[in-house]
Amino acid sequence: MSRTNHQYRLAARPVGLPRPSDWEYVEEPVTEPGEGEVLVKVNFLSLDPAMRGWMNEGKSYIRPVEIGEVMRAGGVGQVIASRNAQFAVGDHVSGMLNVQEYCLSDGRGLTKVDPALAPLPVYLGTLGMTGMTAYFGLLDIGRPEPGQTVVVSGAAGAVGSVVGQIAKIKGCRVIGIAGGESKCRLVVEEFGFDACIDYKSEDVRKALREHAPEGVDVYFDNVGGDVLDAVLSRLARGARIVICGAISQYNATGQVKGPANYMSLLVNRASMTGMVVFDYAERYPEAAAELAEWLSAGKLRSLEDVVDGGVQAFPDTLLRLFNGDNTGKLVLKVADE
Amino acid sequence: MSRTNHQYRLAARPVGLPRPSDWEYVEEPVTEPGEGEVLVKVNFLSLDPAMRGWMNEGKSYIRPVEIGEVMRAGGVGQVIASRNAQFAVGDHVSGMLNVQEYCLSDGRGLTKVDPALAPLPVYLGTLGMTGMTAYFGLLDIGRPEPGQTVVVSGAAGAVGSVVGQIAKIKGCRVIGIAGGESKCRLVVEEFGFDACIDYKSEDVRKALREHAPEGVDVYFDNVGGDVLDAVLSRLARGARIVICGAISQYNATGQVKGPANYMSLLVNRASMTGMVVFDYAERYPEAAAELAEWLSAGKLRSLEDVVDGGVQAFPDTLLRLFNGDNTGKLVLKVADE
Known part of the structure; x- marks a missing residue:
């Protein structure tokens, strides 16, 4: 054959x-x-x-x-x-x-x-690398607590949509950032985020002031660039930023745009930490089991x-x-x- | 009177x-x-x-x-x-x-x-805010382990000179970064760093390749700007960056230069964390006692x-x-x- x-x-x-x-x-x-x-x-x-x-x-x-x-x-x-x-x-x-x-x-x-x-x-x-990335990035590095405000960029994307839903399951207030009205609608209506900011038509910094008046406790970053800078300007004291990706910069032919507002880390005693999902390989089964349970219980789309x-x-x-x-x-x- | x-x-x-x-x-x-x-x-x-x-x-x-x-x-x-x-x-x-x-x-x-x-x-x-900043920033956030490589910018300055000396006391290999030959000499001869890179006359990235061939485990940043970017490009896996200051940017009238190489945090599963010494007020006596002991024992200049x-x-x-x-x-x- x-x-x-x-x-x-x-x-x-x-x-x-x-x-x-x-x-x-x-x-x-x-x-x-x-x-x-x-x-x-x-x-x-x-x-x-x-x-x-x-x-x-x-x-x-x-x-x-x-x-x-x-x-x-x-x-x-x-x-x-x-x-x-x-x-x-x-x-x-x-x-x-x-x-x-x-x-x-x-x-x-x-x-x-x-x-x-x-x-x-x-x-x-959700049951593959995408789900693992969302699970460990949010829970291990972001460490959100119930009642805290979690912001997720790329919120309509594979990782972002799962991050936000897990944060909701954990009792957080969750704000997405996505590009375009239909994505934002999806993020709120399908994935159950509390709000979603359209970075293409809104001033992200201003919108964060409205949606996260007490500041951002956890930011899960998939995009980098101007959105990262906007969120840096709205951190709460002790905030954790999870650096998962920087899709806005992956195809840059010039120099990558570094986060000009990074000194907000000092002002707010905040941290910015990179994560690579492969480091959690030994714990994939634990995450997969919990994600599968949420999926079958209808808590996760x-x-x-x-x-x-x-x-x-x-x-x-x-x-x-x-x-x-x-x-x-x-x-x-x-x-x- | x-x-x-x-x-x-x-x-x-x-x-x-x-x-x-x-x-x-x-x-x-x-x-x-x-x-x-x-x-x-x-x-x-x-x-x-x-x-x-x-x-x-x-x-x-x-x-x-x-x-x-x-x-x-x-x-x-x-x-x-x-x-x-x-x-x-x-x-x-x-x-x-x-x-x-x-x-x-x-x-x-x-x-x-x-x-x-x-x-x-x-x-x-050394027994005031400067010493407290060095002590808690390095030990609490940097968490250096014996044998690891610690890099300190502003190494001839008040905070940097103490950071490097504490790192030596803790058994680390310590590389300073300072401006000019005489400062670099001081850093090595007076403060006992293993080496010092003159950012005014050397290519910091290249010099780090030589002095920190295994990568940088802890970077204590007092200066920001291009030096931060150079160190980011040489991080070891799991590195900790302590953001203590950014003196190169304090008088900038345009936008602050963000660290373009920040995605190295992801590649190396590293973190960048801001520190403000006032948060440690309750523990000042503990630090002051240890610093005073090192001073009187001649371990700290x-x-x-x-x-x-x-x-x-x-x-x-x-x-x-x-x-x-x-x-x-x-x-x-x-x-x-």
Whole structure:
């Protein structure tokens, strides 16, 4: 049984937004698994802002994708051939399957998932890295207390929407920041935030004065740039800022805009701390169990934005993260289940 | 016995560096203490970068000095009249005595000091707010561990020189950053740092690569600006940045330069935390006792830069903090002991 694999490999390091010429679309025969290996047919791929960083050269929290290498991506799929005792044909798994139709793996980093408990894309979102990032970033670093004010940027996005909902579950007042009226409506009506500020049409600083009159106790930052500066100007004493991302700056070709108001950290005895979800790997099961419980109890809504485009749609679909087009978890459907 | 008091009052809020026209030199008769009050003759005043911030309008960690008000300053002096049972004539005291020759006080915030244990200016430096800032900022927020690399900017200054020495006592490798060859020599030879980078003649980032090849575990920042950005680019995993000051930005008339490399906090799971010494008031005695012990054991050198100019020299002397002229604790001598 000979199969053909299609992949996107990194052809060049992008300057600014990734362009078509930064990718190479490759076709190659699928190799059958050797001893200890499994062959996974990819169903869905996770599209994440962090991917833009993986395409850059240089030291980061994870090694860069090399030129010529298949682009890194989380995914869920099904085992279709196995010479690894831990995985049987028919098992559904999640892990780093990368931007391709078939993934040959030694099984390390693959986790079995149950499609009866949640649709497969949810394992890339709320029950995947996205949910883990929201859970540990908010609870471990943000440490919100009941009654405190939590502000979340990228509030209609995959991580932000989960952060805000967890903060609500924990008894906080939650203010989202998102771009555009329809996203803001979604954030309040679907995800249950107390309010949402439209950074495209509102003065964020002024709106925060209204919505967070006592100041911001926890700020979960996905965007950086001017929004981070606006929130810095409204911190409460002892505030915690979680630096999860800076999507506004990922495609900057000039120098990144540093937060000019950072001295507010001193005035307010506040902290700004970076988080990388991989550090919490040992505690994923604990978070997944709690998130699944909230999901099944209807306390948490998971929104996936599934693009049914096949692997070849990867480059265009990725750009939707950076032009503000997507809401919820952006997932690329590669093949039917 | 009629005495005359000379004071500097704030005449205008400075734009950029304070100018002579921002001050009003006032002469007024000294009032004798009422019930519960003491009259203190000021011997020395503490000159601190933070004073520049106190002159600005707006919310900060302490209320601004109002226009027409005597400029706020820490000082040490001697009680020359008392109707407060806690203080006797002849007692030496430290506290907020402000920029003047005589201070009438209700005694709140005054602490008795012993000139036999240390010269009076030391109570403004290593045994005063300066020492407290260094002690709590480094040990409580920086939390250095033996063998770790600690970097201190403003290393020849009042706070920085004490921070580095405490870090050495705690078994760390300590790298200073200071401006000019003679300051750097002082930092290494007098204060015992392992090395000192001259930011005026060296590429700080490159020098850190050499002096901190494993990365920076703790950075105590007194200066902000480009130096902060350079250190951010060299953080070790889990690094702690203590934001104590940003002297390079205090007189900026445009927007403050935010740290463009702040995403290094994410990459390195690092934190940046602001500190205000007043929060530690209850623990001052604990710090003072330990600092005094280190001083008397010869483990800690205290350097004061005493300008014998009288109160009228205040405006010019203050500027020495911002033009890089001073080393160690800048103190203005107001009157003989």
